[in-house]
Amino acid sequence: MAPVVWSHVGRILWLACLLPLAPVRVAAGMYELNLTTDGPATTGAEVTISASLVAKDNGSLALPTDAHLYRFHWIHTPLVLTGKMESDLSSTIRVVGNVPGEFPVSVWVTAADCWMCHPVARNFVVLPITEFLVGNIVVAQNTSLPWPSSYLTKTVLKVSFLLHDPSNFFKTASFLYSWDFGDGTQMVTEDSVVYYNYSIIGTFTVKLKVVAEWEQAKPDATNGIVQKTGDFSASLKLQETLRGIQVLGPTIIQTFQKMTVTLNFLGSPPLTMCWRLKPECLPLEEGECHPVSVASTAYNLTHTFRDPGDYCFSIRAENVISKTHQYHRIQVWPSSIQPAVFAFPCATLITVMLAFIMYMTLRNATQQKDMVENPEPPSGVRCCCQMCCGPFLLETPSEYLEIVRENNGLLPPLYKSVKTYTV
Structure with a gap:
């Protein structure tokens, strides 16, 4: 041999x-x-x-x-x-x-x-x-998502275990399945197919322990129990449809005041969001605003209004499952600081103008009074006038006084008339 x-x-x-x-x-x-x-x-x-x-x-x-x-x-x-x-x-x-x-x-x-x-x-x-069992976990759902291993919450999942046994080696074996869905739920079944519904979003790992037992003849012609086990797992990403957007922020604001609006997305991230300020609440078209990637369910946007009026925030958000629109109206009033800012320079300008007018009035009045009280010009001025003006000067002071009376008609007369009464 x-x-x-x-x-x-x-x-x-x-x-x-x-x-x-x-x-x-x-x-x-x-x-x-x-x-x-x-x-x-x-x-x-x-x-x-x-x-x-x-x-x-x-x-x-x-x-x-x-x-x-x-x-x-x-x-x-x-x-x-x-x-x-x-x-x-x-x-x-x-x-x-x-x-x-x-x-x-x-x-x-x-x-x-x-x-x-x-x-x-x-x-x-x-x-x-x-030496262990060979197989894998298969998860199916009526709604298919574009991402691998992505499924919807609050929708029934079909989770199955497929044993790899092409030679029908386990045809006489009985199986026991211990399931752990990763969210605190565990169960033991004799069936390789279970149905489960996740109520929250997140990434979960389904763990499964399979035990197979069957009788097998021993060399001494007696039957003994043979057991094989296997541990399997599958990662699931549970997501929600985008049901809406909750907007938390003021509805009335003043110009030049920084405004913060909080957006709460009623769906699972990651998602894409964009917004634009419009005079009316109308849906946003494709390419009308710049998209922003959001990795959580909340987002804060800030804006400062410079002009008063009625505005509307048009907001669009979408994830891999669905998309939604939301609107937020806001009234912008003129700021209470603006009138005081503009009133101060205006009041200053008006005060300066009034002071200038009063100064000019008093100055003119003073000059006229000096001319009445001192009709005789100074000797230097008189000399200068005599030399420069020449023949234009008047011959006698009486003629000069007459001209002064004509030019200052509002002044009181130099003599008072005597009133006579006839009895």
């Missing part, structure tokens, strides 16, 4: 050493091998691996019509071969792994009458074998 085993081992090692020695030109020739497998698998379960010989130039190269011209050579140790089947330029093997690990499986093709010749094509695949 021992010589036979060593003979097989020697042959496998010889083939393994022969494979790397093939020239690169032959390995990268006209044909190639496509490998498919239904792994990974749990220990004890059967795995199927298939190899197909195809042309490298997308099928324009004609393959030989006689499939018996080529032979497929497999290396799968330490996996146990349980079956092999060959047909038209393809070969399929079934293997079982009794210990966990990652095992390479190699295959190459040679001429049927010369299996020691250079291979026509070759390839390999790494097969994972685990």
Whole structure:
């Protein structure tokens, strides 16, 4: 028995050493091998691996019509071969792994009458074998969202566990499922499908522990309970539709006063928001305002009005699910500081003007009084006038006094008339 085993081992090692020695030109020739497998698998379960010989130039190269011209050579140790089947330029093997690990499986093709010749094509695949259950969690919902793993809150989720068992290894097993939805809710079921409804937004991790039990015959012809377990998880992002925008802020304000408005978004972030000030409450069109990214459910916007009047904040927001509009009217009154600011310079200007007018009036009155009280000009002035004016000067003081009386008609007369009464 021992010589036979060593003979097989020697042959496998010889083939393994022969494979790397093939020239690169032959390995990268006209044909190639496509490998498919239904792994990974749990220990004890059967795995199927298939190899197909195809042309490298997308099928324009004609393959030989006689499939018996080529032979497929497999290396799968330490996996146990349980079956092999060959047909038209393809070969399929079934293997079982009794210990966990990652095992390479190699295959190459040679001429049927010369299996020691250079291979026509070759390839390999790494097969994972685990001692745990193999499967995954699948989440489905009627409403599909554009983001991966995104779902709606307050909408029923269908959460399923799909066992990977292509060889029907667990056909006699019974399963127990322990669910943890990440929001404090846990449950245990015997069914692989559950329905759950998340009431709040956020990112949650669904954790599942699966236990499989079945009876298996022992070497002593008695039946024993065999158990395998597996831990699985899936990340879910729960979001809400944007139901509206709550605006918190004043409705009456004065000019040149900084105003702050708080926007509370009734939906799940992240979202995109934009706003614009209009004279009327009308929806915003695309491209009418600059979008702003908001990473929370609240946002503060500030603005300072310079002109009084009636205004309307037109606000648009949207997330990956929906969009909504909201409006906020506001009345802007003139600031109470403005009249005082403008009244001070006006009052100052008016006061200066009045003072100037009074000064000029008093000055004119003073000059006229001096002219009446001192009709005789100073000697220097009189001399100057006599020299400059020449013949224009009057001959006698009486004529001068007469002219003064005519020019100052409002002054009292120099003598008083005597009133006479007749009895």
